[in-house]
Amino acid sequence: MRSENIYRMFGVDERIAALVREEEDRLQEHFRKIDETAEYNQLKVIRAMQENGISGACMLETTGYGYDDFGRDRLEKVYADIFRTEDALVRSQIVCGTHALTVALFGNTRPGDEILSPVGMPYDTLQTVIGLSGARGSLKEYGVGFRSVELLPDGGFDFEGIRATINEKTRLVEIQRSRGYSARRTFSTAEIGELIRFIRTVKKDVIVMVDNCYGEFTETIEPSEVGADMVVGSLIKNPGGGIAPVGGYIAGTEECVGRAAARLTGPGLEKELGPSLGNNRLLYQGIFLSPTVTAGAVKGAMLAAAVYERLGYPAAPGSSDPRYDIIEAITLGSPEKIISFCRGVQRASAVDAFVAPEPSPMPGYDSDIIMANGSFISGSSIELSADGPLRDPYTVFFQGGITYPHSKLGVVMSCQQMLEDGFLEL
Numbered sequence: 001m002r003s004e005n006i007y008r009m010f011g012v013d014e015r016i017a018a019l020v021r022e023e024e025d026r027l028q029e030h031f032r033k034i035d036e037t038a039e040y041n042q043l044k045v046i047r048a049m050q051e052n053g054i055s056g057a058c059m060l061e062t063t064g065y066g067y068d069d070f071g072r073d074r075l076e077k078v079y080a081d082i083f084r085t086e087d088a089l090v091r092s093q094i095v096c097g098t099h100a101l102t103v104a105l106f107g108n109t110r111p112g113d114e115i116l117s118p119v120g121m122p123y124d125t126l127q128t129v130i131g132l133s134g135a136r137g138s139l140k141e142y143g144v145g146f147r148s149v150e151l152l153p154d155g156g157f158d159f160e161g162i163r164a165t166i167n168e169k170t171r172l173v174e175i176q177r178s179r180g181y182s183a184r185r186t187f188s189t190a191e192i193g194e195l196i197r198f199i200r201t202v203k204k205d206v207i208v209m210v211d212n213c214y215g216e217f218t219e220t221i222e223p224s225e226v227g228a229d230m231v232v233g234s235l236i237k238n239p240g241g242g243i244a245p246v247g248g249y250i251a252g253t254e255e256c257v258g259r260a261a262a263r264l265t266g267p268g269l270e271k272e273l274g275p276s277l278g279n280n281r282l283l284y285q286g287i288f289l290s291p292t293v294t295a296g297a298v299k300g301a302m303l304a305a306a307v308y309e310r311l312g313y314p315a316a317p318g319s320s321d322p323r324y325d326i327i328e329a330i331t332l333g334s335p336e337k338i339i340s341f342c343r344g345v346q347r348a349s350a351v352d353a354f355v356a357p358e359p360s361p362m363p364g365y366d367s368d369i370i371m372a373n374g375s376f377i378s379g380s381s382i383e384l385s386a387d388g389p390l391r392d393p394y395t396v397f398f399q400g401g402i403t404y405p406h407s408k409l410g411v412v413m414s415c416q417q418m419l420e421d422g423f424l425e426l
Ligand SMILES: *Cc1c(COP(=O)(O)O)cnc(C)c1O
Pocket: 096, 097, 098, 099, 123, 125, 176, 178, 179, 180, 211, 213, 214, 234
């Protein structure tokens, strides 16, 4: 049975099902390359698990202080091997990506230091952590400064601007790999490597931290292989594979990871403490599944780009551009269309499909946000999700899916809702 028939059960107009199928057929060559990346990364993960002697006993739980939790300790070695770093901190006590980045930044800066972002302003919640929105407990309150250098109009790095901004106080350079909610593009690991090499010619001993959120496993190498001292991310995005119920990671040099651990638990306690509770198995399964889950999300994002380009909306990255994260940004141009798109994605969810998302304020963000997120794990954005801040130019961000068919259904249902709301002409 052609799968178009089953889309009818979702109330999908036949013209939409056919259009999406046509675009999907055109992308097959790109999809094959994405599968090759997934294969490489899948074997990388399996090798890391084998080399660290992962056994059934690693899946057991610890409670309380979590002393001698060798399942947790070996999971951290697995992460260190995957990211080719000396050490890693992988914990369910880290609540989200912002928390992991907060721990890494507070752990690795001291009063009087400055943080530099050489790629423009960082992710919204990070701006709050740095102290740009006046929230209490920020780095600014602790006397840690911040500077950023905007990208050039063509999207390239402003090497001269960066050289001029680095000074004797610059202690840590933060490079955000993925675009997040911004209009800029996502950087490849090779570009990040070029930027790090340049920064080290200006200041050799600066700490380079990469915000790796959404980028993991989209390429066969990670930023920690091209000179970053730390890579940081969330387990309810790519590396959790849709299975990790919570968590974050910091992989990097022993020094950087140790200082972050001293901040997460306490000085002297560092990585010795922290019960895995019942999560070790889920975190192992998550990292094991992550390469193929990430590949499904990348394919879904590419399909969204192809379909919306054909419908006349600018999509970034474009459908034939290389991809270094799982996010697709589609500029719809009005708040009503963003709401319609997100409602369509919500209708494609396995959980909470009957809910209609509404724009609302979110902690850490400056404008109202609408989020379609009918996920198994609350807020998980490796699962099918779409969100957008309600601000000009009204760009919606589409990501995730756990499986490619689910991501595809998200694209189909977004079109269906837009059609029903009178925003599509076919
Ligand atoms: C998601 C994300 C974060 C962290 O967000 P959380 O919601 O706290 O996990 C940070 N930086 C980027 C680029 C992100 O995409």
